[in-house]
Amino acid sequence: MIRTVSFSPDGTRIVSGSDDQTIRLWDAGTGQPVGEPLKGHTGLIRTVSFSPDGTRIVSGSDDQTIRLWDAGTGKSVGKPLEGHTSWITSVLFSPDGNRIISCSRDGTVRVWYAVIEDSLQDHAEEDHSPSSPRIRHLTAAISTPNTANDDFISFSSDSTHALRNTTELLACTPHDDRRSTFALLGDDGWMMGPNRRLLFWVPHASRELFYNPWTALVIPGGGVELDLSRMAHGTRWKHCYE
Known part of the structure; x- marks a missing residue:
């Protein structure tokens, strides 16, 4: 049909x-x-x-x-x-x-x-022409204080909530695959990053409207958004005490 x-x-x-x-x-x-x-x-x-x-x-x-x-x-x-x-x-x-x-x-x-x-690193050369076959990530054009970011990883509609210092987390991950390495894994609720690293857990009741790195907006609002701007991960785990 x-x-x-x-x-x-x-x-x-x-x-x-x-x-x-x-x-x-x-x-x-x-x-x-x-x-x-x-x-x-x-x-x-x-x-x-x-x-x-x-x-x-x-x-x-x-x-x-x-x-x-x-x-x-x-x-x-x-x-x-x-x-x-x-x-x-x-x-x-x-x-x-x-x-x-x-x-x-x-x-x-x-x-x-x-x-x-x-690559998000190409954002300075953004081409918004309707006839352009390759238009770069819009998130790269958003002003954000996370100046240490090589790539924009966010689970929120607020750009100030983006993850800082993504270099270590995304090392050896192809630029065209960086957002797609994040996936909410079914019923267990774990968000995993590159190399299947566990990043954080989302309670079952909060998963349906949960923001992911591909989403620009969810209607109706009220979905769970995470502020990752102070998240410590990898070898930086000790910074969670700062």
Whole structure:
């Protein structure tokens, strides 16, 4: 069963999502398929949408994840966006293509940063052009007093709550994988960082609306946000006494 369809901005292509867990591109003039099916979701596809420049596709699934795709190659871009606790019912790019908004059966709306691939150290060269194929992380542009940060790791909508001194924690972790190394592990509630290091534990009652490093905003508000600006970790554990 086809669950969702959407036109490209120029009207030449159609993207569709199906119960067979695939996304397909079609020529809007001939009705013929374009390329191979886009595969990666493990649940039926409920919602798909093109970016305003037509270069990317966003999809939402019953597997509770959101995925980004290169509309030209059909390849997945970055890691799945995780945070919703039920199936995704709708996804859409912002008009400038920099963010994605999603809603879910879990009763929340989430706003996500739309690109996962570039190093945050490149933020001084940010390109906000709608036609640019690679737009850098928006979090890098947020003014923050955490000047020791090489990468912006935050579990809050307040940039001053970002984790300080991330160099040791993220050592040997590829730049395009740094946010995706953090995952709330199911029912046990432990947040793990690179190399499966335990960072902190979240009580069961606080997990549903919990902020993660991919999330820019959760609606309705009131979700759990952590202030990590004074967190001591790794060999810096003794600084917790300061």
